[in-house]
Amino acid sequence: MPIALADLEQGVMERLRAQPAFAGWKKKGKRCLWRACGELQQGVELIRYKGSFDNAQHVSLGVYVSFPYEKEWPVYVPAEVWNKGRMYRRAYLKPGEGLVQEPTLGSVAVLKISDAQDMEDWLSTLATDVENHLAPWFQRYQTLEEASYEYRIPSWRLIAAGIKPEAV
Incomplete structure:
Protein backbone atom coordinates (compact mmCIF):
# COMPACT_ATOMS: atom_id res chain seq x y z
CA MET A 1 0.00 0.00 0.00
CA VAL A 12 8.50 12.14 11.52
CA MET A 13 7.21 15.08 13.57
CA GLU A 14 5.92 12.78 16.33
CA ARG A 15 9.31 11.03 16.56
CA LEU A 16 11.25 14.29 16.55
CA ARG A 17 9.06 16.03 19.13
CA ALA A 18 9.45 13.03 21.46
CA GLN A 19 13.24 13.53 21.52
CA PRO A 20 14.75 15.54 24.41
CA ALA A 21 17.00 17.36 21.92
CA PHE A 22 13.92 19.06 20.43
CA ALA A 23 12.09 19.86 23.68
CA GLY A 24 10.64 23.37 23.44
CA TRP A 25 11.17 23.73 19.70
CA LYS A 26 8.31 25.29 17.75
CA LYS A 27 6.53 23.69 14.85
CA LYS A 28 6.78 25.62 11.58
CA GLY A 29 4.36 24.28 9.00
CA LYS A 30 3.83 20.54 8.73
CA ARG A 31 7.45 19.51 8.22
CA CYS A 32 9.75 21.75 10.27
CA LEU A 33 10.76 22.30 13.89
CA TRP A 34 12.85 25.36 14.80
CA ARG A 35 14.11 27.45 17.67
CA ALA A 36 15.84 30.78 18.14
CA CYS A 37 19.05 31.18 20.14
CA GLY A 38 19.38 34.97 20.15
CA GLU A 39 20.08 36.02 16.55
CA LEU A 40 20.77 32.42 15.62
CA GLN A 41 18.00 30.14 14.34
CA GLN A 42 18.19 26.36 14.22
CA GLY A 43 15.83 23.99 12.46
CA VAL A 44 15.17 20.45 11.33
CA GLU A 45 12.98 19.84 8.30
CA LEU A 46 11.51 16.94 6.38
CA VAL A 59 12.48 12.63 1.27
CA SER A 60 15.42 13.61 3.41
CA LEU A 61 15.84 15.10 6.85
CA GLY A 62 17.72 18.37 6.67
CA VAL A 63 19.12 20.48 9.48
CA TYR A 64 20.12 24.12 9.33
CA VAL A 65 21.42 26.98 11.37
CA SER A 66 21.04 30.55 10.13
CA PHE A 67 22.20 33.97 11.22
CA PRO A 68 21.76 37.56 9.98
CA TYR A 69 24.13 38.60 7.19
CA GLU A 70 23.38 41.71 5.13
CA LYS A 71 26.46 41.70 2.88
CA GLU A 72 26.01 42.75 -0.75
CA TRP A 73 26.98 39.97 -3.11
CA PRO A 74 28.66 40.78 -6.46
CA VAL A 75 27.04 37.73 -8.10
CA TYR A 76 24.14 35.36 -7.56
CA VAL A 77 24.42 33.38 -4.33
CA PRO A 78 22.21 30.28 -4.06
CA ALA A 79 19.17 30.54 -1.77
CA GLU A 80 20.36 27.54 0.24
CA VAL A 81 23.41 29.62 1.28
CA TRP A 82 21.94 33.15 1.61
CA ASN A 83 18.26 34.05 1.66
CA LYS A 84 16.37 37.14 2.89
CA GLY A 85 19.36 38.58 4.73
CA ARG A 86 20.39 35.34 6.47
CA MET A 87 23.29 32.96 5.87
CA TYR A 88 22.57 29.26 6.20
CA ARG A 89 24.73 26.32 7.15
CA ARG A 90 23.00 23.06 6.15
CA ALA A 91 23.48 19.32 6.44
CA TYR A 92 21.38 16.25 5.65
CA LEU A 93 20.94 13.07 7.65
CA LYS A 94 22.34 9.86 6.23
CA PRO A 95 20.42 7.35 8.38
CA GLY A 96 22.64 5.36 10.69
CA GLU A 97 25.82 7.05 9.50
CA GLY A 98 25.76 10.81 10.16
CA LEU A 99 25.38 14.05 8.29
CA VAL A 100 26.38 14.86 4.70
CA GLN A 101 26.59 18.21 2.92
CA GLU A 102 24.60 17.29 -0.20
CA PRO A 103 21.25 15.51 -0.41
CA THR A 104 21.74 13.06 -3.26
CA LEU A 105 20.55 9.55 -3.99
CA GLY A 106 24.21 8.52 -4.12
CA SER A 107 24.87 9.87 -0.62
CA VAL A 108 21.86 7.92 0.67
CA ALA A 109 20.58 11.10 2.31
CA VAL A 110 17.52 10.98 0.02
CA LEU A 111 15.29 8.10 0.99
CA LYS A 112 12.64 6.41 -1.12
CA ILE A 113 9.72 5.54 1.15
CA SER A 114 7.31 3.25 -0.72
CA ASP A 115 5.20 1.70 2.02
CA ALA A 116 4.46 1.65 5.73
CA GLN A 117 7.29 -0.82 6.38
CA ASP A 118 9.88 1.50 4.75
CA MET A 119 8.57 4.36 6.87
CA GLU A 120 8.67 2.33 10.08
CA ASP A 121 12.18 1.07 9.32
CA TRP A 122 13.42 4.65 8.92
CA LEU A 123 11.52 6.02 11.90
CA SER A 124 12.84 3.22 14.12
CA THR A 125 16.41 4.50 13.57
CA LEU A 126 15.51 8.17 13.96
CA ALA A 127 15.87 8.36 17.77
CA THR A 128 19.40 6.96 17.61
CA ASP A 129 20.31 9.31 14.74
CA VAL A 130 19.01 12.32 16.69
CA GLU A 131 21.08 11.37 19.72
CA ASN A 132 24.26 10.46 17.81
CA HIS A 133 24.27 12.99 14.96
CA LEU A 134 21.63 15.75 15.06
CA ALA A 135 21.88 16.81 18.71
CA PRO A 136 25.72 17.13 18.61
CA TRP A 137 25.48 19.13 15.34
CA PHE A 138 23.02 21.60 16.87
CA GLN A 139 25.11 21.75 20.06
CA ARG A 140 28.17 22.64 17.99
CA TYR A 141 26.41 25.56 16.28
CA GLN A 142 24.69 27.18 19.27
CA THR A 143 26.63 30.44 19.15
CA LEU A 144 26.95 33.02 16.43
CA GLU A 145 30.74 32.66 16.43
CA GLU A 146 30.56 28.92 15.81
CA ALA A 147 27.75 29.07 13.24
CA SER A 148 29.12 31.91 11.12
CA TYR A 149 31.39 31.30 8.20
CA GLU A 150 32.58 33.18 5.14
CA TYR A 151 30.95 31.96 1.96
CA ARG A 152 33.45 31.62 -0.85
CA ILE A 153 31.97 32.54 -4.20
CA PRO A 154 32.93 29.87 -6.74
CA SER A 155 35.37 31.17 -9.34
CA TRP A 156 33.09 30.13 -12.22
CA ARG A 157 30.43 32.55 -10.87
CA LEU A 158 32.99 35.37 -10.69
CA ILE A 159 34.15 34.61 -14.24
CA ALA A 160 30.53 34.53 -15.51
CA ALA A 161 29.88 37.91 -13.86
CA GLY A 162 33.02 39.40 -15.47
CA ILE A 163 34.60 40.09 -12.09
CA LYS A 164 37.44 37.62 -12.49
CA PRO A 165 39.26 37.01 -15.82
CA GLU A 166 39.26 33.51 -17.26
CA ALA A 167 42.49 31.58 -16.85
CA VAL A 168 44.20 30.95 -20.16
Missing part, protein backbone atom coordinates in the same frame (compact mmCIF):
# COMPACT_ATOMS: atom_id res chain seq x y z
CA PRO A 2 1.44 3.41 -0.96
CA ILE A 3 2.53 5.82 1.73
CA ALA A 4 0.77 9.20 1.95
CA LEU A 5 2.89 12.29 2.55
CA ALA A 6 0.64 13.33 5.46
CA ASP A 7 1.32 10.03 7.26
CA LEU A 8 5.05 10.44 6.73
CA GLU A 9 5.00 14.06 7.96
CA GLN A 10 3.04 13.09 11.05
CA GLY A 11 5.29 10.12 11.84
CA ILE A 47 12.24 17.75 2.73
CA ARG A 48 10.17 16.26 -0.08
CA TYR A 49 11.70 16.05 -3.56
CA LYS A 50 10.17 16.37 -7.01
CA GLY A 51 10.74 12.69 -7.72
CA SER A 52 7.95 11.87 -5.25
CA PHE A 53 4.69 10.44 -6.50
CA ASP A 54 1.63 8.60 -5.18
CA ASN A 55 3.30 5.25 -4.58
CA ALA A 56 6.66 6.53 -3.28
CA GLN A 57 7.96 9.56 -1.42
CA HIS A 58 11.52 10.82 -1.92
